[in-house]
Amino acid sequence: MPELPEVETVRQGLAKWVTGRRIDTVEVRHPRAIRRHVPGDVHFAAVLKGRTITDVARRGKYLWLPLDSGDAVIAHLGMSGQLLMQPATAEDEVHLRVRVTFADDGPQLRFVDQRTFGGLSVSEGGAELPEEIAHIARDPLDPLFDDELFVARLRGKHTEIKRALLDQTLISGVGNIYADEALWRAQLHGARPTDALTRPAVRRLLAHVRDVLSEAIVAGGTTFDALYVNVNGESGYFDRSLNAYGREGQPCHRCGTIMRREQFMNRSSYSCPRCQPRPRLPLR
DNA sequence: CCTGCCGCCTGCGCGC
DNA sequence: TGCGCGCAGGCGGCAG
Numbered sequence: 001m002p003e004l005p006e007v008e009t010v011r012q013g014l015a016k017w018v019t020g021r022r023i024d025t026v027e028v029r030h031p032r033a034i035r036r037h038v039p040g041d042v043h044f045a046a047v048l049k050g051r052t053i054t055d056v057a058r059r060g061k062y063l064w065l066p067l068d069s070g071d072a073v074i075a076h077l078g079m080s081g082q083l084l085m086q087p088a089t090a091e092d093e094v095h096l097r098v099r100v101t102f103a104d105d106g107p108q109l110r111f112v113d114q115r116t117f118g119g120l121s122v123s124e125g126g127a128e129l130p131e132e133i134a135h136i137a138r139d140p141l142d143p144l145f146d147d148e149l150f151v152a153r154l155r156g157k158h159t160e161i162k163r164a165l166l167d168q169t170l171i172s173g174v175g176n177i178y179a180d181e182a183l184w185r186a187q188l189h190g191a192r193p194t195d196a197l198t199r200p201a202v203r204r205l206l207a208h209v210r211d212v213l214s215e216a217i218v219a220g221g222t223t224f225d226a227l228y229v230n231v232n233g234e235s236g237y238f239d240r241s242l243n244a245y246g247r248e249g250q251p252c253h254r255c256g257t258i259m260r261r262e263q264f265m266n267r268s269s270y271s272c273p274r275c276q277p278r279p280r281l282p283l284r
Numbered sequence: 285c286c287t288g289c290c291g292c293c294t295g296c297g298c299g300c
Numbered sequence: 301t302g303c304g305c306g307c308a309g310g311c312g313g314c315a316g
Contacts, residue, residue: 002309002310003309003310006309032292032293061310061311076310076311077309077310078293078310078311079293079294079308079309079310079311080293080294080295080308080309080310081310095294113293114293114294114295115292115293115294115295115308115310116292116293116294117292117293117310117311118310118311157286157287158286158287159286159287159288163287163288166310168310168311175309175310176308176309176310177309178309222309224308224309225296225308227308227309228309245309265288265289266289266290267307267308267309268307268308286316287315287316288314288315288316289313289314289315289316290312290313290314290315291311291312291313292310292311292312294308295307295308296306296307296308297305297306297307298304298305298306298307299303299304299305299306300302300303300304300305
């Protein structure tokens with residue numbers, strides 16, 4: 001479940017179900033799911049066997065499971081990945097990629113991923129913060145997120161505001177849905193040049209990003225179809241609260257104008273033509 | 285250095 | 301029915 005609220009929902013569920021448990025076996029069913037683990041599937045399974053998971057941590061859309069060895073399992077869900085807790089008796093999912101069983105015979109951890117953009121890997125010595133994801137910025141819900149640094153860095157860029165929101169090295173956790181939602185709340189078009197935004201405008205936008213992410217976590221994330229579920233296979237309900245994403249042809253919840261869809265970065269962007277007018281001068 | 289585009293995958297819904 | 305097309309919430313790598 002790609003964006004921060006969905007990943008955080010998974011993190012919370014995982015933390016409850018796997019913290020303190022000792023791994024017994026690891027079965028890699030599809031090599032692509034561990035392609036980022038360069039030493040390969042045999043090594044992946046061997047280095048995890050007998051290890052105890054001590055926590056479940058997150059930065060942006062990345063999760064990692066610190067182990068008692070000081071290593072960590074990095075997990076990224078990509079576009080369609082799921083981490084599910086399942087009893088051993090549950091039938092294998094069609095897109096089951098990795099199965100982890102525990103020494104206590106409790107529920108299994110399964111990595112299921114239709115499109116295989118996601119994956120698992122082991123980070124050597126990565127229990128604190130895997131070096132593989134050290135380039136990812138803190139997310140805006142992280143207490144150590146530096147607001148003024150973000151404002152300065154964003155205004156120092158020469159790009160469009162939506163691109164900046166999706167730049168995980170600048171601010172992490174925001175994806176296509178929540179970028180559109182925050183821009184709608186801030187009444188900014190995604191093509192607005194970052195270097196022409198005032199400091200207060202960027203601070204307001206950041207506050208809206210925080211609000212929408214926080215509200216979505218409370219709702220258990222956004223679910224459009226069976227691909228996006230928590231560790232128990234349950235859907236979130238933030239889709240009912242969306243004001244922009246997917247609302248092409250429907251009236252703006254603020255002014256009633258019919259919402260539009262535009263192509264942007266090879267994906268769809270939704271906005272209100274009246275509340276979020278296109279910038280007069282295109283970026284150049 | 286920076287920005288922006290491409291490729292990686294599978295499956296679904298739509299129009300013809 | 302079948303087929304091709306466009307679309308999908310992500311990221312890393314690389315070209316310019």
